Each structure stands twice: as structure tokens, then as C-alpha cells.
Amino acid sequence: MEFANPVMLASGILGISGGSLRRVVEAGAGAVVTKSVGLRPREGYLNPSVVQVDCGLLNAMGLPNPGVDYLSRELQALDLGVPVILSIYGFSPEEFCEAASIGVQADVGGLELNLSCPHVERTGAEMGQDPRLVAEVVEEVKAIVDRPVFVKLTPNVPDLGQVARAAVEGGADGLTAINTVRAMKIDVETGHPVLANRVGGLSGAAIKPIAVRCVYELSRQVEVPVLGCGGISTWQDAVEFLLAGASAVQIGTAVAFQGLEVFQSVKAGMEAYLARKGYGTVEEVVGLAHRD
Numbered sequence: 001m002e003f004a005n006p007v008m009l010a011s012g013i014l015g016i017s018g019g020s021l022r023r024v025v026e027a028g029a030g031a032v033v034t035k036s037v038g039l040r041p042r043e044g045y046l047n048p049s050v051v052q053v054d055c056g057l058l059n060a061m062g063l064p065n066p067g068v069d070y071l072s073r074e075l076q077a078l079d080l081g082v083p084v085i086l087s088i089y090g091f092s093p094e095e096f097c098e099a100a101s102i103g104v105q106a107d108v109g110g111l112e113l114n115l116s117c118p119h120v121e122r123t124g125a126e127m128g129q130d131p132r133l134v135a136e137v138v139e140e141v142k143a144i145v146d147r148p149v150f151v152k153l154t155p156n157v158p159d160l161g162q163v164a165r166a167a168v169e170g171g172a173d174g175l176t177a178i179n180t181v182r183a184m185k186i187d188v189e190t191g192h193p194v195l196a197n198r199v200g201g202l203s204g205a206a207i208k209p210i211a212v213r214c215v216y217e218l219s220r221q222v223e224v225p226v227l228g229c230g231g232i233s234t235w236q237d238a239v240e241f242l243l244a245g246a247s248a249v250q251i252g253t254a255v256a257f258q259g260l261e262v263f264q265s266v267k268a269g270m271e272a273y274l275a276r277k278g279y280g281t282v283e284e285v286v287g288l289a290h291r292d
């Protein structure tokens with residue numbers, strides 16, 4: 001899959017309508033990932049579902065989405081000029097397959113399998129922490145779609161490499177690392193957890209070093225491209241992920257804090273860095289931190 005540039009929109013923000021995806025592309029994103037959609041529309045959790053914390057956001061949205069049928073119809077009429085990657089989830093391998101087969105009826109460049117949402121039962125990370133189930137989901141989806149399949153991984157596992165290898169053995173064309181880190185916030189006055197769901201997923205600058213470490217470790221262990229995600233808000237962050245071994249980067253939380261200008265500023269800063277260092281292409285810096 002060819003990206004216009006390696007700065008992508010991460011799943012979960014502005015990815016639920018054609019209009020918002022178009023604004024992200026116009027702002028400079030080289031590819032976009034939609035919000036995760038499943039077979040049936042879901043309302044998600046009650047508010048508060050997002051709260052700002054030190055150096056990041058904590059969310060437990062609970063997979064609110066209009067369903068794969070609706071979103072794929074919305075995407076069908078779009079011609080964004082950059083790859084659109086449809087993020088899907090299911091509560092079983094069969095549901096993943098059904099969602100995938102509906103999703104690819106739209107003009108999507110690929111699929112991202114959400115095997116990493118940290119706070120919805122019987123899907124996401126609950127499936128994504130089991131290497132055998134991950135391999136099964138990927139294998140079954142790959143058997144019925146002719147598009148690249150990425151697997152978004154959870155950092156909330158003891159052995160990330162084992163899950164990643166299982167995804168690749170199942171046929172994954174690439175990995176996205178990482179989804180949010182399980183976390184919580186408690187209000188000291190009320191004594192209650194702030195999120196309605198109590199526990200949620202932490203994103204933003206707070207998790208960047210975790211994500212960099214995950215990309216670094218994974219890119220040594222798998223041959224497929226790794227898409228870096230987690231706390232990227234500046235060109236320096238993006239370059240750090242490339243050096244760790246990411247082939248491209250995904251931006252999510254920084255869009256909420258900085259607005260859509262973040263795509264242009266990261267892209268321009270990255271290009272200036274490459275030129276200043278004498279590199280001709282992004283590929284030349286991917287994984288350089290692995291040198292002895």
C-alpha cells in the first residue's frame with residue numbers, strides 16, 4: 001500500500017464520517033484510519049467517557065459507532081486520494097469476517113483489526129491478548145479479503161512479541177503499535193472513578209515512551225511493516241518512531257490538543273529533518289536505532 005506520506009490519522013478520532021476524513025486529508029494526512037466499526041451500531045458508554053489527565057487523555061468511549069454497513073456506504077462515495085483503512089472489531093472470528101466482507105465492499109485500501117481496545121468485554125484486548133485467537137482472526141479474515149490487513153496491538157500483555165508473531169503467522173500484512181494503555185483517574189472529592197466505565201485507555205504524550213519501546217521490540221521480531229502510534233504530536237516524536245522501526249506513524253490524541261495543523265507540522269518537520277541529515281527517503285531512517 002502506497003501512502004501519500006507517512007503521517008496518518010489514527011483510529012478513534014474524526015474517523016466516523018466522510019466529511020471529517022476529508023478534512024484530515026486536506027490537512028495533510030498521508031492515509032487515514034476510521035473509527036472501529038462492527039456488525040451492529042453501538043451507543044458506547046455513558047459520560048464521562050473522556051477526561052484529560054497529565055500528559056494525555058483517558059477514554060472509555062465503549063466503541064460507539066454507526067456499524068460497518070453505514071460507514072462502508074459512507075466511504076463508497078468518497079474519493080480522498082489517499083488510502084482509507086477501515087478499522088473493524090468483532091466479538092468472534094466470525095464477526096470479524098462478516099464485518100470485513102461488508103467493509104471491503106467500499107473502496108478501502110485495507111483493514112485494521114482492532115484486537116486491542118482495552119475496556120470492552122469479549123472483544124479488543126480480551127481477544128488480542130490470546131495469540132492463538134489473534135492468529136485465527138487474522139487467518140480467517142485474510143482468507144476472504146484481498147486487501148492488506150493490519151492488526152492493532154495492545155501493550156497490555158506480558159509478551160507483545162508473541163502476539164505480534166501470531167498475527168504475522170496468521171497472515172497480517174502489517175502491525176499497528178499501540179492502542180491505549182489501561183488506566184484510571186479517581187476524583188479525590190467524590191472518591192469515585194471519573195470515567196463512567198471506571199477504567200479506560202490512556203493516550204497521548206504519557207504513553208509515548210511505551211509505544212516507542214513496543215515498536216522497537218516488534219520491528220526486530222517481525223518482517224512486516226509496523227505503524228507507530230502513541231503520543232505523537234511533533235516531528236521529533238514521529239522521527240523517534242521511524243528510528244525505532246516504524247514505517248509510518250499515526251496521530252490521534254494530538255489532533256484533540258492541537259487541531260488538524262498537527263499533520264502539516266509533523267510532515268514538514270520530518271521532511272526538513274530528512275533533508276538536513278542528507279536522507280533521500282523515509283525508508284532510509286526506518287529502524288536506524290537498531291544499529292550497534
Ligand code: RRO
Nearest residue numbers: 036060061062063117180201
Ligand atoms: O471506543 C473506545 O472506547 C476505544 C477503542 Br474501540 C479503542 O480501541 N481504544 C480506546 O482507547 N478506546
